[in-house]
Amino acid sequence: MKLYSAPGTCATAMHIALEWAGAPYEVEHLDFQGMKSPEYLKLNPAGVVPTLVDAGTPIVEGAAILLYLTDKLPQAGLGPQPGDADRQELYRWLVFLSGTLHPYFWPHFMPMRFTTDENGHDAVREASHQLVAKAFTIIDDHLEGRTWLVGEERSVADAFLYAMASWGYGLAKPTGEYRNIHALMMRLSNDPAVLKVHAAQGTSPKAVAA
Ligand SMILES: N[C@@H](CCC(=O)N[C@@H](CS)C(=O)NCC(=O)O)C(=O)O
Incomplete structure (x- = not known):
């Protein structure tokens, strides 16, 4: 592959x-x-x-x-298999992350694609940040009392969240202020596979202990 x-x-x-x-x-x-x-x-x-x-x-x-x-x-063990009780939760979170949280970030990174007003980029970014806050709140509430997004085990949904929540550490309300998301981020920041991916990318984890 x-x-x-x-x-x-x-x-x-x-x-x-x-x-x-x-x-x-x-x-x-x-x-x-x-x-x-x-x-x-x-x-x-x-x-x-x-x-x-x-x-x-x-x-x-x-x-x-x-x-x-x-x-x-x-x-x-990347996630529940078809027929497993938690499989629909895997669908739910992959679709939410791909179809809601990810597009909420696009105007933050590419404001020029969301307005033809060259002076309007800050306003577009601000709208993005409000939408990201809405989605982060939904995720953070879901994670209350849980370790991972889906069921009791780590899954690809957590890796997807890891990639996107990393983008939020530089926002005015940063990922670190969402207690449960941040805890998941800290957990994955110490995962050997995640660290190997960072090394291959020449990047480092955005989540750091408070
Ligand atoms: N719906 C696509 C979106 C992928 C996407 O937007 N990828 C970004 C990086 S996170 C990208 O390659 N952007 C380049 C561009 O938009 O020109 C997916 O989930 O695979």
């Missing part, structure tokens, strides 16, 4: 999942131009990371890749 990724992006989650899975894989880190190259657009027409290529077949959309790996490698 080959993962196309970029340091610090949502594709960090798929990289962590591959490490947890323990199956052979390689990673190629793309820069912004590489994501828009004709060669890469044939694999992922959206020109974004992640893309996973398995036996020559490209799989796109982060949540789809995480489910694919969970099902392809059931012995790896």
Whole structure:
């Protein structure tokens, strides 16, 4: 399997999942131009990371890749399997992270895509921060009394949250102020697979002990 990724992006989650899975894989880190190259657009027409290529077949959309790996490698314990009681919770959180939290961050990173007013970027970013706070509150409330997002075990949903909640440490209301999310982030920041992914990316965990 080959993962196309970029340091610090949502594709960090798929990289962590591959490490947890323990199956052979390689990673190629793309820069912004590489994501828009004709060669890469044939694999992922959206020109974004992640893309996973398995036996020559490209799989796109982060949540789809995480489910694919969970099902392809059931012995790896990446999440509840079809038929397990918590499986629908895995669907719920992967879809929420991919379809709600992730888009809430886009105007923060790319305000120019959300307004044609060159002077309006700060306002767009502020709107993004309010939406991120709303989603973080939902997640933080869910995590009250829990260790992981889904059931009793660590899953790919936690890796997905790890990638996105890392982005929140620089916000005015930072990830560290969401007690339960921060605790999960601290837990994963000490995971050997997560540290290996950071080393491969040349990045370091954003969550630090208070
Ligand atoms: N819906 C896609 C979104 C992927 C996405 O937005 N990836 C970002 C990095 S976190 C990216 O590659 N952005 C480059 C761009 O938007 O041009 C997925 O979940 O895989």
